[in-house]
Amino acid sequence: KQEVTQIPAALSVPEGENLVLNCSFTDSAIYNLQWFRQDPGKGLTSLLLIQSSQREQTSGRLNASLDKSSGRSTLYIAASQPGDSATYLCAVSRIQGAQKLVFGQGTRLTINP
């Protein structure tokens, strides 16, 4: 059974710092991995999707990497801003039923001005 773990559960950093969020999964047979952002009282917003054959994806100040063999992904946020404060979730799609996402419990990120 696929399990997804995100460490740390919460992170607080000063504005302007670069930071890394971690995601690990137990079964390397994944279809893709996605990073989402969740703001309080709102739904999830997709940030980046990495296909299983890819190593990384970039969008603006965000860079996500994938090491399928070791079961790890990282989300790198450059030059953090207070508006980046949110909960970040990673999710993996299993090979069978490609859109059956298994989520981690998230990292609650606070950027202090």
Added chain:
Amino acid sequence: EAQVTQNPRYLITVTGKKLTVTCSQNMNHEYMSWYRQDPGLGLRQIYYSMNVEVTDKGDVPEGYKVSRKEKRNFPLILESPSPNQTSLYFCASSPGTGRQETQYFGPGTRLLVL
């Protein structure tokens, strides 16, 4: 505006009183799904639908029903709600199930069953 909408956003009900949470998407997506989010357990998939009249169980389907009679709508039905179904529910959709296709989430429905 492309979006997934859910109604109601907040709902308080009592044990055993049937309820339906509606989900609608205006993006002509084939794939739709329901999740519940609980503290300490994260998001877990309840049911999903690959297309009209095609549905299947996710990881926690007990106590829920779904239907997909039209492409745009995917209601979640609780025939006899119980307190352990108190949760935050999300509907999601995606164009299909390709490797590059992400899911778009609705704003969530917070349900309290007394």
